[in-house]
Amino acid sequence: MLKQRIADAFDEPGCAANRAKSEVDRKRGCSPRSLVPGAAAGGCAFDGAKIALQPITDAAHLVHGPIACEGNGWDSRHAATSGPELYRTGLTTDMSELDIIHGGEKRLYRAIREVAGRHRPAAIFVYVTCVPSLIGDDVETVCDAAAERFGLPVIPVDAPGFVGSKNLGNKLAGQVLLDRVVGTREPARTTPFDINIIGEYNVAGEMWQILPLLERLGLRVLASITGDARYHEVACAHRARVNMVVCSQAMVSFARAMEDRYGIPYFEGSFYGISDTSAALREMARLLVERGAPATLIPHTEALIAEEEPVAWRRIAPYRERLRGKRVLLYTGGVKSWSVVSALQDVGMTVIGTSVRKSTEDDKERIKGLMGEDAALYGQIPAKDLYRMLAAGEADILMSGGRTQFVALKTKTPWLDINQERHHAYAGYDGMVALVRQIDAAIHHSVWRQVRRRAPWDGDRDGDGR
Amino acid sequence: MSIVEVGTKACAVNPLKTSPALGGALAFLGIERSLPLLHGSQGCTAFALVLLVRHFREAIPLQTTAMSELSTILGGADNVEQAIGNIYERAKPRLIGLCSTALTETRDEDVRGDLRALMVRHPEWRDLSVVYAPTPDFAGSLEVGWASAVQAMIDALVEDGRRMPVRGLVNLLPASYMTPGDVEAIRDVVESFGLSPIVLPDLSRSLDGHVPETYVPTTLGGTPVEQVARMGASQLTLAIGEHMRGAAEALERRSGVPFKVFDRLTGLEAFDGFVETLMEVSGRPAPARLRRERSRLVDAMLDGHFFFTGRTAAVAAEPDLLVAVSRFLDEMGCRTVAAVTTMKTPAAVAVPCESVVVGDLDDLACLVPPGECDLVIANAHGEAAAAAIGAPLHRMGFPVFDRLGTAHRVSVGYRGTRELLFEIGNLLIDHQPDHRPYLRRDREVSIDAETVNA
Numbered sequence: 001m002l003k004q005r006i007a008d009a010f011d012e013p014g015c016a017a018n019r020a021k022s023e024v025d026r027k028r029g030c031s032p033r034s035l036v037p038g039a040a041a042g043g044c045a046f047d048g049a050k051i052a053l054q055p056i057t058d059a060a061h062l063v064h065g066p067i068a069c070e071g072n073g074w075d076s077r078h079a080a081t082s083g084p085e086l087y088r089t090g091l092t093t094d095m096s097e098l099d100i101i102h103g104g105e106k107r108l109y110r111a112i113r114e115v116a117g118r119h120r121p122a123a124i125f126v127y128v129t130c131v132p133s134l135i136g137d138d139v140e141t142v143c144d145a146a147a148e149r150f151g152l153p154v155i156p157v158d159a160p161g162f163v164g165s166k167n168l169g170n171k172l173a174g175q176v177l178l179d180r181v182v183g184t185r186e187p188a189r190t191t192p193f194d195i196n197i198i199g200e201y202n203v204a205g206e207m208w209q210i211l212p213l214l215e216r217l218g219l220r221v222l223a224s225i226t227g228d229a230r231y232h233e234v235a236c237a238h239r240a241r242v243n244m245v246v247c248s249q250a251m252v253s254f255a256r257a258m259e260d261r262y263g264i265p266y267f268e269g270s271f272y273g274i275s276d277t278s279a280a281l282r283e284m285a286r287l288l289v290e291r292g293a294p295a296t297l298i299p300h301t302e303a304l305i306a307e308e309e310p311v312a313w314r315r316i317a318p319y320r321e322r323l324r325g326k327r328v329l330l331y332t333g334g335v336k337s338w339s340v341v342s343a344l345q346d347v348g349m350t351v352i353g354t355s356v357r358k359s360t361e362d363d364k365e366r367i368k369g370l371m372g373e374d375a376a377l378y379g380q381i382p383a384k385d386l387y388r389m390l391a392a393g394e395a396d397i398l399m400s401g402g403r404t405q406f407v408a409l410k411t412k413t414p415w416l417d418i419n420q421e422r423h424h425a426y427a428g429y430d431g432m433v434a435l436v437r438q439i440d441a442a443i444h445h446s447v448w449r450q451v452r453r454r455a456p457w458d459g460d461r462d463g464d465g466r
Numbered sequence: 467m468s469i470v471e472v473g474t475k476a477c478a479v480n481p482l483k484t485s486p487a488l489g490g491a492l493a494f495l496g497i498e499r500s501l502p503l504l505h506g507s508q509g510c511t512a513f514a515l516v517l518l519v520r521h522f523r524e525a526i527p528l529q530t531t532a533m534s535e536l537s538t539i540l541g542g543a544d545n546v547e548q549a550i551g552n553i554y555e556r557a558k559p560r561l562i563g564l565c566s567t568a569l570t571e572t573r574d575e576d577v578r579g580d581l582r583a584l585m586v587r588h589p590e591w592r593d594l595s596v597v598y599a600p601t602p603d604f605a606g607s608l609e610v611g612w613a614s615a616v617q618a619m620i621d622a623l624v625e626d627g628r629r630m631p632v633r634g635l636v637n638l639l640p641a642s643y644m645t646p647g648d649v650e651a652i653r654d655v656v657e658s659f660g661l662s663p664i665v666l667p668d669l670s671r672s673l674d675g676h677v678p679e680t681y682v683p684t685t686l687g688g689t690p691v692e693q694v695a696r697m698g699a700s701q702l703t704l705a706i707g708e709h710m711r712g713a714a715e716a717l718e719r720r721s722g723v724p725f726k727v728f729d730r731l732t733g734l735e736a737f738d739g740f741v742e743t744l745m746e747v748s749g750r751p752a753p754a755r756l757r758r759e760r761s762r763l764v765d766a767m768l769d770g771h772f773f774f775t776g777r778t779a780a781v782a783a784e785p786d787l788l789v790a791v792s793r794f795l796d797e798m799g800c801r802t803v804a805a806v807t808t809m810k811t812p813a814a815v816a817v818p819c820e821s822v823v824v825g826d827l828d829d830l831a832c833l834v835p836p837g838e839c840d841l842v843i844a845n846a847h848g849e850a851a852a853a854a855i856g857a858p859l860h861r862m863g864f865p866v867f868d869r870l871g872t873a874h875r876v877s878v879g880y881r882g883t884r885e886l887l888f889e890i891g892n893l894l895i896d897h898q899p900d901h902r903p904y905l906r907r908d909r910e911v912s913i914d915a916e917t918v919n920a
Contacts (some may be wrong), residue, residue, distance in 0.1 A: 044509025068485035110476030161509035205504030
């Protein structure tokens with residue numbers, strides 16, 4: 001049952017944040033504070049589940065619920081595809097009053113039939129939202145019947161919004177993949193260099209900054225879970241030799257379960273920052289060799305790092321002088337803060353504060369190590385406080401997500417998008433160079449001199465008008 | 467006149483609809499020091515919030531009662547109480563606009579009853595108005611939610627009883643599709659007759675993208691609640707769009723204010739009707755400025771009609787916007803060959819197209835006869851449909867997240883109609899049908915010349 005699955009999702013020995021909690025807090029699950037009425041921010045479990053699965057590009061993603069769930073949310077993220085576009089199509093049963101009175105099962109079945117017939121998807125993911133969950137639609141049975149009738153995988157994703165946060169939705173989606181997808185097919189061939197990358201959604205095409213590096217080492221991404229993925233690849237993921245979990249606590253459970261079931265070791269790494277990218281490649285090579293890849297992979301990896309790192313540093317060098325001492329406020333939940341902190345420090349910037357909303361105790365220690373004991377670690381910063389800090393000129397740039405974009409802009413402070421809505425890719429060596437270039441462009445933009453001018457009627461025109 | 471057909475598909479593909487709760491929230495955003503609150507799971511708010519932020523490029527105050535599985539089963543009154551308490555504590559709004567969702571409506575919560583009890587229990591909230599608008603996601607679309615919230619505000623905020631009409635005071639109820647720029651344009655025209663309009667709601671003062679001096683946790687502006695209370699003293703209510711009829715009627719029932727519904731303000735003839743009413747109610751002639759604008763529109767129509775003539779369009783929009791756009795196109799000589807809308811309403815029969823389909827953006831692409839469409843008009847999601855049809859997309863409606871200045875585009879009034887005419891006209895000019903060259907075979911051209919040209 002869903003209740004048990006949620007309890008299981010929260011019982012995660014692989015999650016350091018979880019280990020550090022008391023028994024009571026653990027039962028309460030992840031980020032309980034985000035569910036305070038009148039003071040909440042962030043998406044629901046359905047949102048999280050869809051974010052985690054939708055990048056499977058050749059699958060259809062059908063939302064069973066009234067219009068709000070898909071009508072307000074479809075096609076809003078920039079998870080990029082190298083082929084099929086089907087995943088971007090907004091599909092919903094758009095439940096009406098009558099569907100709710102009579103039950104939505106028949107409509108759902110017909111909807112699956114239409115999608116299967118019209119779009120010929122590799123699979124159909126059916127998302128259960130609050131209303132069908134409340135009225136007791138038996139979505140699982142409908143999906144199983146439809147799968148048999150139409151001869152394709154029809155996978156129920158039981159993560160209605162009211163069960164919890166986005167983070168929980170991520171976890172439940174991982175559980176769905178484990179229970180219903182991974183291990184259901186076999187790859188045509190396997191190699192000792194097969195890896196899975198977990199928790200990377202190819203936002204702004206970041207996978208494509210990493211893949212060339214991996215290819216040069218002869219590594220093959222058997223399954224990307226789920227950035228630019230194909231259904232078949234995910235179904236074959238159990239044959240990989242090593243799993244890498246990218247910046248995602250939510251998917252640690254998934255990796256640990258794969259270790260239990262299929263004996264695939266995993267490590268957590270990041271492709272943000274030069275040193276972190278190198279560290280990830282080294283760890284990947286080490287684990288692959290441990291699992292039988294030729295030992296030459298390690299010197300190969302070192303050679304690639306020795307070639308790439310200096311190039312990246314050389315490209316960053318011109319910006320160092322311009323960015324030295326510039327103060328950054330980092331406010332993100334999506335990207336592991338320490339990995340960006342160290343990257344920014346690498347170019348001589350001062351990180352005046354960072355959010356640790358989704359960080360583990362280990363992460364926090366690491367950040368303190370990087371920033372010193374006085375480091376300002378923030379949980380949720382109320383918009384009012386954020387506005388005050390920026391209006392007072394405490395930071396030269398805010399790096400955050402779209403939610404706080406306009407708080408920053410109204411104070412006339414440079415802003416850079418580093419969340420999932422971003423349009424620029426910042427992964428790997430090239431990505432770090434791109435990030436530094438973007439920060440420089442934002443801070444030194446000519447628009448600031450213009451918009452901070454006092455109005456003619458305010459006197460003292462050259463003063464700081466912010 | 468058209469026949470309105472409801473599609474038979476079980477699965478909406480690329481939906482045109484957004485949720486009524488979002489429309490309700492949007493209406494509450496046009497009130498000063500207001501903060502809308504969706505009564506549902508936190509995702510209901512998150513999705514609506516993200517979409518509103520993307521459309522307006524503004525921070526949007528919008529909160530949630532954060533209903534969980536348990537509170538859905540046990541009832542959401544506690545969540546409503548907590549939410550109002552927390553919002554009051556942090557943001558001190560003048561108005562909280564509470565919108566229901568499919569989740570709480572399926573459970574059939576007695577929100578009105580709960581609210582009454584709450585307000586009695588919390589005398590410290592006396593400087594706060596909480597207005598409840600039923601906006602279930604399973605019935606209707608943004609337009610319905612907007613109308614529901616406006617009517618709810620009239621019922622809750624307008625002072626009871628009939629009052630002596632104040633000379634020159636009029637009410638303006640803008641349509642849900644009107645941008646802050648549209649609202650401002652119409653208000654300016656009304657004021658140019660020496661009239662004082664109370665605009666419910668007024669997005670032009672809250673979502674017009676200005677930079678305030680300090681941090682404001684609620685809306686940045688809008689109509690003050692105290693002004694809404696005085697709407698019963700107006701001489702006349704001007705309601706824009708058939709969907710605002712209910713709200714105008716509610717006000718008439720409550721305070722005896724007569725009303726006029728204008729099905730649209732786009733197009734010369736349509737706006738002439740509006741201006742005539744303003745002349746009547748003010749007893750003043752039209753100001754010179756407005757006369758000039760009308761004359762400019764007439765000139766633009768004369769210059770532009772060539773480029774619309776014989777061309778065809780596919781339009782997907784909420785009923786009243788669909789009426790406004792398709793009738794304007796018709797007046798310019800451009801035929802609507804496919805029309806899709808979000809729900810069956812009496813208004814949609816006025817669309818000059820054989821049939822109007824209640825459906826989605828995928829239907830729009832399917833309805834267009836092959837090769838018979840020069841222009842697509844839809845929200846920003848219409849891009850895929852426009853690509854499938856092979857015609858340029860003119861973005862109108864909600865959401866439009868991939869253009870700058872969405873809030874400031876004007877398509878009502880003489881000047882707005884002219885601007886719309888230019889925008890669409892230029893698209894049509896850019897995409898003129900090719901002249902198929904006839905290649906003469908009997909032409910004497912030297913081989914050398916051919917090669918040089920290639």
